[in-house]
Amino acid sequence: MKNPMLEALSQLLEKLLLISNFKLFSSGTPAEDKARNNFYEISSFLRGDVLEVPRTHLTHYGIYLGDNRVAHMMPDILLALTSDKGRTQKVVSNKRLILGVIGRVASIRVDTVEDFAYGADILVNHLDKSLKKKALLNEEVAQRAEKLLGMTPYSLLWNNCEHFVTYCRFGTPISPQADKFCENVKIIIRxxxxxxxxxxxxxxxxxxxxxxxxxxxxxxxxxxxxxxxx
Incomplete structure (x- = not known):
């Protein structure tokens, strides 16, 4: 049985994290809009690679599946409103994303590299170095990601895109970003x-x-x- 106090605190922390990183979901500047035309060296990506896209305050992650396809977890409120794949498969707008975070509804979906990166620079397998963990074989990583495609509950603290990627890549779902935020909250509380x-x-x-x-x-x-x- 869940502790109501802990559950309420968890929800509060998630809302604080959402507010503190609101710029992540805001519309891009003209320079960023221009950057969306970036050319990505897709031929250098290997199936099973972790693609990392740094944002203003957070980093978005995905698993490269090959053939210009990236599996990544994306909050989307539209998933709770319709089952029309023609509508839900379109690129998720900022409004859909924010409401999806609040509503805790998301999916692990496949997009092109361009739609996934949204004009930002892409780091490849940077988590391997930062976490200092041994990665699984690339094919196993990709297969894990493919098995998880579809609807999934979403939580900024407990089940976000980083949890998805680290589970696929290392076998354990962790999120250093969420852990760092919680540590900062602890410092404030103390x-x-x-x-x-x-x-x-x-x-x-x-x-x-x-x-x-x-x-x-x-x-x-x-x-x-x-x-x-x-």
Whole structure:
């Protein structure tokens, strides 16, 4: 049975991660739009390679399947609204992606290298060096990715594109990006100034909105939990 407090905290952390990386989903600048015409040396990619696309704050990952095809996990709210593959297979717009993250609905889909990278530079098998893990054989990596194609639950913290890729590549789903974010949140929580700041904000909300349960309870419990966690 899930702990309601832990589940609520998990959802809060995911929303914070989404907000802190909102620029990832924003429209590109004119320079970025121009960069979408980048030419990619597809012939240098091997089936089973991990393709890594650095964004403003996050990095997107995929598995190269060969023939200009990349398998990657992509949030998409349209998957919850229609089963029409003609519509869902189109390139996911920013709005569909953001709503998909919030709705926790995604799919492991196949796109061209160009649509996957969206004009950004591509790093190949960079995770092998950064994680210092032994990769599986490329063909096994590609086959793992192909077996997972289709709908999947999505979570910024527990089941994102990096979890998908590391499972295929190394056999274990991990996400250093999510781990780093959680560590930063821990640092903030352990900072006693957070307790003082939350208490001040709580008192300010009571002063502005009046003495009510929806202002008083958060003003009491949030500083208390931060103090206990610290």
């Amino acid at each position: 900072d006693q100034r957070s307790v003082l700041a939350s208490a001040v904000l709580g008192l300010a909300s009571i002063f502005c909105l009046g003495l009510a349960s929806y202002t008083t309870l958060p003003a009491i419990f949030i500083p208390f939990f931060l103090w206990m966690a610290g």
